[in-house]
Amino acid sequence: MAGFPRRPATRAAGRKDMTRNAPPGGLPRRALLAAALAAPAIARAQGSGADWPSRPVRYINPYPPGGPTDTLSRIFCARMSEITGQQFVVENRSGSGGNVGADAVAKSAPDGYTLGLGGIASHAIAPTLYRSLPFDAARDFTFVTGLWQLxxxxxxxxxxxxxxxxxxxxxxxxxxxxxxxxxxxxxxxxxxxxxxxxxxxxxxxxxxxxxxxxxxxxxxxxxxxxxxxxxxxxxxxxxxxxxxxxxxxxxxxxxxxxxxxxxxxxYLPGFDVVSWTTLSGPAGLPPAMVARMNALSRQALESEPLIRGYRDLGAEPWWTTPEDIAGYRAAQEARLAPLIRASGARVE
Structure with missing residues (x-):
């Protein structure tokens, strides 16, 4: 009776089988393990922000084009483009007193390529003025620096x-x-x-x-x-x-x-009400990237062309550390909340 044909040998006798326990068509497990261990380090290097910006940056201005806020934003973005060699593209997303644009920043990917203008309206007044907001002014943003005071x-x-x-x-x-x-x-x-x-x-x-x-x-x-x-x-x-x-x-x-x-x-010591703005991104931006953003923003805000352009409009450049602007925002919200409540202003 004829038997089944014997399976042909695939390797020399005694040679170690290097494909044992490897996935079909894949690498041996040892190579996969090495790749898995290296992946976080590679991701950290790519996400550290050391090369930011490596492509154009979208800057959301939550107010309509043509006004002082738009002009000041474009002056800043023009200087950042010159310093970094990448375009900073202003996108006007107006509505609800700046809240529409702020929400767009809060919900963007935390990759450093969508930033926006925050400030007193959306980040200090709105939390008390509006009964509900689609974002949390303290938790949903990464604050990079102040931009100007007006x-x-x-x-x-x-x-x-x-x-x-x-x-x-x-x-x-x-x-x-x-x-x-x-x-x-x-x-x-x-x-x-x-x-x-x-x-x-x-x-x-x-x-x-x-x-x-x-x-x-x-x-x-x-x-x-x-x-x-x-x-x-x-x-x-x-x-x-x-x-x-x-x-x-x-x-x-x-x-x-x-x-x-x-x-x-x-005449009234302690009186101080100014419109102030911040450069902010969504929560979760890598700290090293934020530090680089802050340093490049300082170059822009301390440059003579920007200072002249701002002062022509009555604004003062306002560079801060990320920690200082976050603390300032919180203090402003606390300071203005009783005044807003006493004024009777409320938006449903």
Missing amino acids: PNLLAVNLQVPAKTVPELIALLKANPGKYSYGSAGAGTTLHLAGAMFGQMAGVEMVHVPYRGSAPAQLDLIAGRIAMMFDNIPGTLSLARQGQVRPLAVTSAGRSPAAPEIPAISE
């Missing part, structure tokens, strides 16, 4: 008799509730500057919120509102044209853009 300017219409802050305070105390002030909307730094002024000066004013600064400026010029707290670029231009009377800036000290105008703090 004071507001207190200006009155030309029919208001006060020419100084003390004269304005005396006028308001003599006429409680008679004079109104405009802002770009409830819960903005412009509104909160007025609320803080009222509290610290012990005066009563009527707040008139507008949908943006432009209509409020028109009513200020026309005399339909008595005064306005506004970002310095627009109102300073009106003041220098003789259309409104500037009284003081809202920063802790005088602005280099208009050193002749006093600060409210010179």
Whole structure:
């Protein structure tokens, strides 16, 4: 009876079988183990950020194009492009007072190639102003550095008799509730500057919120509102044209853009309300990458072309360490929360 054919020999007798326990078509287990042990080290080297940026970076600006925030962002991104040799592309994602753009940053991949503009509106005011947010201002971001600080300017219409802050305070105390002030909307730094002024000066004013600064400026010029707290670029231009009377800036000290105008703090010590911004990314960016981002941002923020461009718009470059900006944000939220609640501003 014929038997089954004998399986042909595949190797010389006595040779060690190097493919034993290897996966079909794969490497021996020893090689796989070595590769597995090396993989984390390779991943750490690739994700350390030592070569950041190695491709274009998307920068999300949560405000519409054309305004001071957009212009300042583009000045910064242009300098970063020159320093790094990679394009920093500004993408405008406006809506909900900056929250739409902030949410886009929070939900991006933590690879360092989507960053964005954060600041007082989305990261310090919104947590108290809005009943609910799609992000957590403290936990969902990696803060890289500050970018700039921009004071507001207190200006009155030309029919208001006060020419100084003390004269304005005396006028308001003599006429409680008679004079109104405009802002770009409830819960903005412009509104909160007025609320803080009222509290610290012990005066009563009527707040008139507008949908943006432009209509409020028109009513200020026309005399339909008595005064306005506004970002310095627009109102300073009106003041220098003789259309409104500037009284003081809202920063802790005088602005280099208009050193002749006093600060409210010179009359009300401790008064300080400025629009501030941060460069931030999603939570989880590698620390070494954040350190490199911070160092490159410092080069940009301390460069003469950027300083000139910022100061032309009334802004001051503001480099910080990542730890300092995270702490500053938290302190600002805590400081502004009681003021927001007292003002009655709330967004559902």
